Amino acid sequence: xxxxxxxxxWFIRISYDHWSFRITPIRAFLILLSxxxxxxxxxxxxxGLQSVSNLNDHWPWGLWKGWAVFAGAAxxxxxxxxxxxxxxxxxxxxxxxxxxxxLISLLGYTFLLVGLFIEIGRWFNFWRPFVSWGHESAxxxxxxxxxxxxxxxxxxxxxxVTEKVFRGFHxxxxxxxxxxxxxxxxxxxxxxxxxxxxxxxxxxxLHPLWWxxxxxxxxxxxxxxVGPAMLVMESVLVGYAFGHKTPISILKTLARIGGGIMxxxxxxxxxxxxxxxELGLLLECxxxxxxxxxxxxxxxxxxxxxxFSPLVNRRGWIIVYGFLTSFGVFFNRxxxxxxxxxxxxxxxxxxxxxxxxxxxxLVSTVVLIYLFLxxxxxxxxxx
Amino acid sequence: MAKGVLVNLTKCIGCGSCTVAxxxxxxxxxxxxxxxxxxxxxxxxxxxxxxxxxxxxxxxxNTENAGNSENATKKSDESNGTDQEIxxxxxxxxxxxxxxxxxxxxxxxxxxxxxxxxxVYYPDxxxxxxxxxxxxxxxxxxxxxxxxxxxxxxxxxxxNRVANGLPPACVSVCPxxxxxxxxxxxxxxxxxxxxxxxxxxxQHIYGEEEAGGTSWIYISDTPFEQLGFKMNVxxxxxxxxxxxxxxxxxxxxxxxxxxxxxxxxxxxxKEQVKAAEKNDSIETExx
Numbered sequence: 001x002x003x004x005x006x007x008x009x010w011f012i013r014i015s016y017d018h019w020s021f022r023i024t025p026i027r028a029f030l031i032l033l034s035x036x037x038x039x040x041x042x043x044x045x046x047x048g049l050q051s052v053s054n055l056n057d058h059w060p061w062g063l064w065k066g067w068a069v070f071a072g073a074a075x076x077x078x079x080x081x082x083x084x085x086x087x088x089x090x091x092x093x094x095x096x097x098x099x100x101x102x103l104i105s106l107l108g109y110t111f112l113l114v115g116l117f118i119e120i121g122r123w124f125n126f127w128r129p130f131v132s133w134g135h136e137s138a139x140x141x142x143x144x145x146x147x148x149x150x151x152x153x154x155x156x157x158x159x160x161v162t163e164k165v166f167r168g169f170h171x172x173x174x175x176x177x178x179x180x181x182x183x184x185x186x187x188x189x190x191x192x193x194x195x196x197x198x199x200x201x202x203x204x205x206l207h208p209l210w211w212x213x214x215x216x217x218x219x220x221x222x223x224x225x226v227g228p229a230m231l232v233m234e235s236v237l238v239g240y241a242f243g244h245k246t247p248i249s250i251l252k253t254l255a256r257i258g259g260g261i262m263x264x265x266x267x268x269x270x271x272x273x274x275x276x277x278e279l280g281l282l283l284e285c286x287x288x289x290x291x292x293x294x295x296x297x298x299x300x301x302x303x304x305x306x307x308f309s310p311l312v313n314r315r316g317w318i319i320v321y322g323f324l325t326s327f328g329v330f331f332n333r334x335x336x337x338x339x340x341x342x343x344x345x346x347x348x349x350x351x352x353x354x355x356x357x358x359x360x361x362l363v364s365t366v367v368l369i370y371l372f373l374x375x376x377x378x379x380x381x382x383x
Numbered sequence: 384m385a386k387g388v389l390v391n392l393t394k395c396i397g398c399g400s401c402t403v404a405x406x407x408x409x410x411x412x413x414x415x416x417x418x419x420x421x422x423x424x425x426x427x428x429x430x431x432x433x434x435x436x437x438x439x440x441x442x443x444x445n446t447e448n449a450g451n452s453e454n455a456t457k458k459s460d461e462s463n464g465t466d467q468e469i470x471x472x473x474x475x476x477x478x479x480x481x482x483x484x485x486x487x488x489x490x491x492x493x494x495x496x497x498x499x500x501x502x503v504y505y506p507d508x509x510x511x512x513x514x515x516x517x518x519x520x521x522x523x524x525x526x527x528x529x530x531x532x533x534x535x536x537x538x539x540x541x542x543n544r545v546a547n548g549l550p551p552a553c554v555s556v557c558p559x560x561x562x563x564x565x566x567x568x569x570x571x572x573x574x575x576x577x578x579x580x581x582x583x584x585x586q587h588i589y590g591e592e593e594a595g596g597t598s599w600i601y602i603s604d605t606p607f608e609q610l611g612f613k614m615n616v617x618x619x620x621x622x623x624x625x626x627x628x629x630x631x632x633x634x635x636x637x638x639x640x641x642x643x644x645x646x647x648x649x650x651x652x653k654e655q656v657k658a659a660e661k662n663d664s665i666e667t668e669x670x
Contacts, residue, residue, distance in 0.1 A: 050528040057428065057525050060516035088643055090650040121511025121526060121533040128491040132508045138625050139514050140490035141632055178647060186640045190632060201484055201518055201624040204615045216628065341517075 018164075021372050030364040037361025040354055041118050049121060052354040063351035066337035067359050068115025071330045073146070073195055074219070076108020078227030079153065080188040082254070087181035097231060097250055099160060099379050104234055106153040107366045109146065115362055138197035145191030152184045160377050192223040199336060207340040209281055209292040212272050215336075218265065225261040226329040228254035229303070232322025234370075241371055244380050252312050255321060259307035262325075266300050291331070291339045299328010385481075385598065386500040386545055387567035388554060389574050390474060392603040392610070393584075394561040397421065397435050397472035401553035401562075405433045405476075408541060408552035425475075429527045432538040433476035433553055439468045440605045445583040446471075471603075473610045474561065476538035476553070477502060477523045478590060479598035484621030485537075488518030493535070500567065500598040501540035509535055520594050520616045540598070567598060574602050595620030 006013040011024040023031070044052045055062045082101040085091045117123050129143045159177065162170040196219030199206050212218065231254060235246035273279050281289060303325045311317040338349060351359075374380055399421040406413065406420070411430040413420065418428035425434040440446070446469055483502050485494045493509035496502050511533060515524045527533035541551040549555070550564035563570060571591065578584040589607050590600035593616040601607070608614050617624075 046531060048527075048529055048531050048533060056528060057516070057522075060513035060526065084643075088647050088650070090654050121513065121535075122506075122509050123511070124532075125491070125508070125510045128493075128508050128510055132492045134487075134490040134492045136487040136622060136626065136629055137490040137514070138629065139488065139512065141629070143490055182640060182643045182647060185643055186636060189639060190636050194628075194632070197625055197628045198514070200628060201488065201621050203617055203624060205520075 019376055021375060027368065027371070030368050033357070033361045033364040034368065037358050037365070040358050040361070044118055044354075044358075045123070049119075052352060052358070054349060054352050054355065058345045058347045059349040061337055061341075062349055063338075063355045063359060064115055064119040066334045067330075068112055068119065068362065070195060070333035070337055072108055072112040072115060073142075073192065074223040074329050074333055075226055075230055075326060076105045076112065077188060077192055077223035078230045079105025079108075080185050081224050081227040082231075083156075083181050084185045085257070087178065088185060094250060094253065097246065097254075099157075100234060100238075101227065101231055102153060102156055103370065103373060103379055104230055106150070106157060107370055109150045109153065110369075111362050111366050112146065113150065115359075118358070138194045138200070141194040142191045142198070145187040145194070149184065149187040149191070152180055152187065156180050156184055160379065163378055164376075188223075189220065193217065193220040195219050202341070205341065205344040206336065207288045207343060208276070208278050209273070209288055210332075210336050210340040212276070214268075214272060218269065221261055221265045221268070222329050222332060225258040225265065226325060228258040229322040229325035229329075232318055233326055236319055236322070237367070237370075238374060238380060242374065242380065248313065248315060248318065251318050255307045255312060255318065258325070259304050262300055262304050262307075266296070266304070269296070288335075288339060288343070291335050295328055295331045295335060298324055299331060300325075303328070385498070385567045386564065387479075387570050387598040387600065388540075388551070389563045389565075389570040390599060390601045391561055391563070391577075392471065392473060392601060392605070394559045395435070395472040395474065396559055397437055397470065398558065399435050400556045400558060401474060402431075402433055402435055404552040404556040405538070406430075409539075427475060427523060427525060427537075429525045429536045431525075432536065433474060436473045436475060436611060438471045438473065438605075438610050440471050440609050442467055442469050443605075445585075445604050471605050471610055473612075474553070476599070477540065478521050478594070479538075479540055480594045480621070481596045481598065482594075482620035482622050484518035484520060484594065485515035485524055487622035487625065488514045490514070497542060497546065499542075499545045501542040501545050502537075503539045503542040504535060504537065506534045511535070518621060520621055521613060571600060574600055578602055592618050594618075595623070 002015075002017070004013075004015045006015070011022045011027075013020060013022050015021075040052060049055055053062065053064070078101045082094060082098050086094050086098040117126065120126065129140060130147075134140050155173070156177070159170070159173045162168075162173055193216040196216035199211065199215050200213070202211060205211075228251070231246075232251055235244075235251065238244045239246070270279075273281065282293070283289075303321045306312060306317055306321040306324075312321070342348065402420040405411070409432060411432060414428060414430045418431055419425045419434070420431050421435040421437070423437045423439075425431075425436045427434055479496075479500055479502050481496075483494065483496055486496050486502060489508075490512070491508045491510050493505050494502055494515060495505065511526075513524075513526055513535070515535060516522070516526065524535050524537045526535055541549075541553075544551060550562075554562040554564045563573075571588070574588050574591075578586055578588065583604050585603050585606055587607065588600050588602055589612055590597040595618070601612075603610065
């Protein structure tokens with residue numbers, strides 16, 4: 001039971017009993033950002049949304065909804081894809097990364113819930129949809145599935161915790177894990193698509209490059225193929241922080257599965273535009289089209305080219321693939337929430353500095369928690 | 384029997400009495416520094432549940448004494464316009480859709496459509512997610528952005544008055560009878576008859592088909608697009624966009640769950656068989 005602070009040239013290590021955490025200059029910056037964010041959040045709760053954001057009656061939803069909820073949920077989507085491959089289809093060689101993707105996923109959902117909590121106006125009422133069922137709303141499905149799935153993810157990861165502490169409960173978790181896995185794939189499948197279904201009723205208002213009667217399918221597919229890309233991004237992070245090298249064969253296998261889904265997505269997207277006689281929009285000179293082409297070219301087509309060429313065997317190119325794909329899905333969600341609604345809103349929206357700082361601050365907190373968990377639990381090297 | 388209001392825009396003189404009655408009955412503030420209640424720049428806002436918007440429109444033969452009021456053709460050259468322009472005044476408030484987007488978008492039932500017609504708001508259920516603001520094709524719901532504990536606001540058609548058979552506050556004070564409160568079906572028939580008999584009316588009842596039909600309907604002598612009405616509103620009810628998706632969800636979820644369970648046991652069994660075969664072959668090799 002010793003409390004220790006160890007000073008090195010590049011970092012400070014704080015340890016207590018069998019817990020430890022290093023503080024490097026970058027981590028110190030992330031901690032600073034997190035603390036600033038915490039104060040800004042208190043300020044927002046005290047003085048209302050107008051005090052920190054540029055949201056208004058023309059722009060009811062802005063950066064936070066786009067980033068935390070829509071992009072956040074998609075980018076946290078990697079967990080259920082790998083759970084499906086490893087725990088449902090029993091693909092053994094992917095097992096070493098399943099915990100990591102689950103953890104990214106859980107932290108992503110935590111980010112989503114915190115982001116949403118500061119964004120909703122009447123936060124103290126957040127629980128109302130549990131008792132007052134507005135079951136005609138796609139948001140109702142999102143709310144229930146996200147809440148339940150977050151609990152499921154905590155239970156799934158309890159297995160990791162009981163390896164180290166509360167060991168007596170370990171066998172229960174191991175025994176019932178398959179049930180968790182099945183529910184833990186079903187729920188996110190439903191809510192990833194219903195996030196897209198939220199925009200179904202924006203016919204004629206969301207720009208036709210994004211609006212489609214099957215927009216929910218696009219949301220579902222992109223949440224699946226962004227999973228491997230997010231794992232690649234995370235492997236860069238842990239490679240940098242811990243010198244941990246994720247086997248390239250695993251990244252490649254997953255990237256190719258993701259690549260297959262991306263091809264399907266691309267064909268469906270173009271086909272959807274063709275069926276609605278909207279291919280002409282792709283030749284239009286508009287900011288929406290510029291954003292749409294960027295999203296598809298940079299975020300889908302180039303990654304597909306990388307994944308199905310020999311370049312995929314080189315770590316540097318896999319990182320390029322991971323970055324571009326993650327960016328593409330992020331950009332897609334922001335386009336749906338902001339770019340595609342701009343014409344309908346009639347006025348321009350740009351986030352305030354506070355909105356941006358809080359968004360980055362929440363991501364910083366998530367990264368810090370991730371690093372702490374990796375340093376203290378068996379996440380990276382599980383078999 | 385569902386109630387409605389028929390608004391005959393040709394009768395409106397833009398006095399703004401309705402906006403005053405609305406504020407007084409609902410206890411709302413005047414916020415002219417950020418959103419006017421009447422005039423050319425009037426707009427709905429958290430405290431403005433109804434506003435009178437003024438428009439200058441070109442004078443046409445139709446706009447000469449359309450309907451039965453001469454008040455409406457108030458020449459704008461009295462103020463500052465030219466002889467070629469006239470004023471038109473449009474009262475705005477919630478349209479009270481028959482199948483409202485806000486009601487179906489709310490995941491906590493904070494908006495509900497009453498039997499009498501008004502779409503009313505229950506702040507105790509409201510989470511403040513503002514999906515209703517996006518779901519409304521007329522962009523009616525507003526939000527108290529500057530409050531620590533905000534609510535969504537919009538015209539609730541004086542729901543308690545209507546429930547007791549009384550017209551909404553705004554309707555009851557109109558000095559020129561622009562608005563007629565009554566049974567929806569009768570009002571619609573009356574509106575149809577009016578525009579059929581008088582060719583100076585635009586042959587369109589705004590609200591008859593918009594968003595699947597609204598409890599408030601408008602007739603006008605000036606094209607609606609010149610009066611700031613949204614013309615790209617879908618003809619089908621907004622909830623119908625998501626209803627089939629939402630109805631199929633439980634089934635899809637259950638079937639997907641079963642498939643997952645099946646896959647789980649199938650691949651597990653396959654693995655066990657594979658392991659057993661491996662063991663067998665090792666044993667045969669050993670023996």
